[in-house]
Amino acid sequence: MNSPAPSPLMVNHFPAAQRSLRVACVTETYPPEVNGVAMTIARIVEGLQQRGHDVQLVRPRQDAHDGTGDHSPGVHEVLMRGLPIPRYPHLRMGVPSKRALVRLWSQQRPDVVHIATEGPLGWSALHAARHLRLPVSSDFRTNFHAYSQHYGIGWLRKPIMAYLRKFHNAAQCTMVPTEALRRDLAAVGFERLSVVSRGVDTQRFSPAHRSAELRAQWGVAPDDLVVACVGRLAAEKNLGLLLEAYAAIRVRQPRSRLLLVGDGPMRAEIQARCPDAILTGQRTGADLAAHYASADLFLFPSLTETFGNVTTEAMASGLPVLAFDCAAAAQLIESGITGHLVAPGQAAAFVQVAVQLAQAPALRHRLGQHARERALRQSWESVLIRFENMLHQSIQQVASGATLQVQAAPQMCRSKAPKSAV
Known part of the structure; x- marks a missing residue:
């Protein structure tokens, strides 16, 4: 008796496996530098490698001891020249390097170039990729145009936005972390925007890492309130409002303490204004996770985030x-259920709600439990699948014959590439 012929549907229903890619990731910040962009791109690079892709990581050399090599199998680092960033000497930015990148990618041609930052190295990568007709994807990760008002250069807001628009519109796609940011950028002329959110490591960031020993080091008793904020100590983070909220809490709860994890140009000013604050400097890994979990309330007054990884890390903890109703908080927090949101610009309301939460331990406990449950759904795996799909779509656009013209760089970014940038 003959077996029935197999149905073609038995084959066609299986999705075609996407081939592994050679991906050049270009970024001007990377661990051990500590900031949201560095930590996110590191997780993306690691995830791409784990999913079978070959990753070439192009970044500035961070110090004299920073040598070439592989972070892990499948990730090859190419270190470029870099310069210290004004007011942030521990961070570096790339220098114009188009010639070096054209030479590199002519010899080791990637399938796609992903550019995470829009500085001189990112601009050089964009032009080198277009010169070689390579597909390009980009990230919009930092509100540089919003930062300008905090440093006395608000008049640069429009030129900065014009530069960012030129930069990203020259890519096959620009990935943004929230739908709200996608709408905002589309309204001012940004094209080919796709939402690719960010995940959180819920094993690393967990209430299980709460440490009585660490709290004792801070000089707080088991029932004392620790109000935390994590991030760069800089004007664009709206830390004046944080200090105002903490002062109002202290009026009602004199034993409460403010925990600030991070560093930056405002450190001395904060220490002078709030001498009892616990300033820990930058923390990473398990140490950072213990600092989150050992606090009791997280206040995040920033209005300049594109996402704000600290929101998800605090929730997972x-x-x-x-927080204000923007960026990741707007996407992840349901006010009164998983935390509390305040309308942007409502500083008095932010202080009022902070005081209310400080005086309601049972409410804080319930909100924290629900925040943890929400964070558990914010997996990196789903983010990586979406990111990978955007890379494949960028490649397909170029393969189909779509072309884009790169406009000349604004004068402030135009300069000759050094003879040897590697």
């Missing part, structure tokens, strides 16, 4: 989060 079981902390109730008070």
Whole structure:
């Protein structure tokens, strides 16, 4: 008796496996530098490698001891020249390097170039990729145009936005972390925008890492309130409002303490204004996770985030989060359920809600539990699948014959490439 012929549907229903890619990732910040962009791109690079892709990481050399090599199998680092960033000497930015990148990618041609930052190295990568007709994807990760008002150069807001628009519109796609940011950028002329959110490591960031020993080092008793904020100590983070909220809390709860994890140009000013604050400097890994989990309330007053990784890290750590209704907080926090949101610009309301949460331990506990449950759904795996799909779509656009013209760089970014940038 003959077996029935197999149905073609039995084959056609299986999705075609996407081939592994050679991906050149270009970024001007990377661990051990500590900031949201560095940590996110590191997770993307690691995830791409784990998913079977070959990754070439192009970044500035961070110091004299920073040598070439592989972070892990499948990730090859190419270190370029870099310069210290004004007011942030521990961070470096790339220098114009188009010639070096054309030479590199002519010899080791990637399938796609992904550019995470829009500085001189990113601009050089964009032009080198277009010169070689390579597909390009980009990230919009930092609100540089919004930062300008905090440093006395608000008049640069429009030129900066014009530069960013030129930069990203020359890519096959630009990935943004939230739908709200996608709408905002589309309204001012940005094209080919796709939402690719960010995940959180819920094993690393967990209430299980709460440490009585660490709290004792801070000089707080088990029932004392620790109000935390994590991030760069800089004007664009709206830390004046944080200090105002903490002062109002201290009026009602004199034993409460403010925990600030991070560093930056405002450190001395904050120490002078709030001498009892616990300033820990930058923390990473398990140490950072213990600092989150050992606090009781997370206040995040920033209005300049594109996402704000600290929001998800705090939620995963079981902390109730008070933030403005924007960026990751708007996407992840349901006010009164997983935390509290305040309308942007409502500083008095932010202080009022902070005081209310400080005086309600049972409410904080409930919000923290629900925040943890919400964070558990914010997996990196789903983010990586979406990111990978955007890379394949960028490649397909170029393969189909779509072309884009790169406009000349603004005068402030135009300069000759050094003879040897590697």
